[in-house]
Amino acid sequence: FGSTTGGPWVANNGHHHVDFKNVDTQRYDMTIWSIDNNYEPLDPVIHVVDDTNYDVRVLDNDYGNTGWIAQVDCPSSATLGGTHPDKWCFGVLLEYNLHSSVYPEFYDTAAERRSLACEEFGHTFGLQHSSNSDSCLGRPVENSTSLTAHDKDQVNDYYTPSSGPA
Numbered sequence: 001f002g003s004t005t006g007g008p009w010v011a012n013n014g015h016h017h018v019d020f021k022n023v024d025t026q027r028y029d030m031t032i033w034s035i036d037n038n039y040e041p042l043d044p045v046i047h048v049v050d051d052t053n054y055d056v057r058v059l060d061n062d063y064g065n066t067g068w069i070a071q072v073d074c075p076s077s078a079t080l081g082g083t084h085p086d087k088w089c090f091g092v093l094l095e096y097n098l099h100s101s102v103y104p105e106f107y108d109t110a111a112e113r114r115s116l117a118c119e120e121f122g123h124t125f126g127l128q129h130s131s132n133s134d135s136c137l138g139r140p141v142e143n144s145t146s147l148t149a150h151d152k153d154q155v156n157d158y159y160t161p162s163s164g165p166a
Helices: 025-039 110-123 149-158
Strands: 015-020 045-049 056-061 070-073 079-081 088-090 092-097
Touching (some): 015 025, 092 110
Parallel strands (some): 056 092
Antiparallel strands (some): 070 092, 079 088
């Protein structure tokens, strides 16, 4: 949990403002499904916003044959703070790659899309990959569309609606 070299970073507080910047319906739906079914019952408060005041901006684009399907990135334009393992990023990007080398192969089924959204959104809270294949953060990623009780406990233990590392 928390930051590793270069990320994932913890969220900057107990509120998560999520902006969908020109995201197509499929990427929007899979991310909202994951929020509603995995993250909404947790302590951090998630708000979908449509402005520049966001903690997480969801994007989809053809990023080329990069070797990644989706990623969470803290761009140079973001505000960084804290120290390891509580390094945080305000303005993180969750990017879905629509390049023909990954799309539609890794977006074939609703389960694949939901698993990917669950994993990537988890990184925006500081969750890291897991060896538990019951978790959407486990490997291979398409095994699960949900968080485990351990994943949820990590988020809830770290965040409350009015707290966090910032």
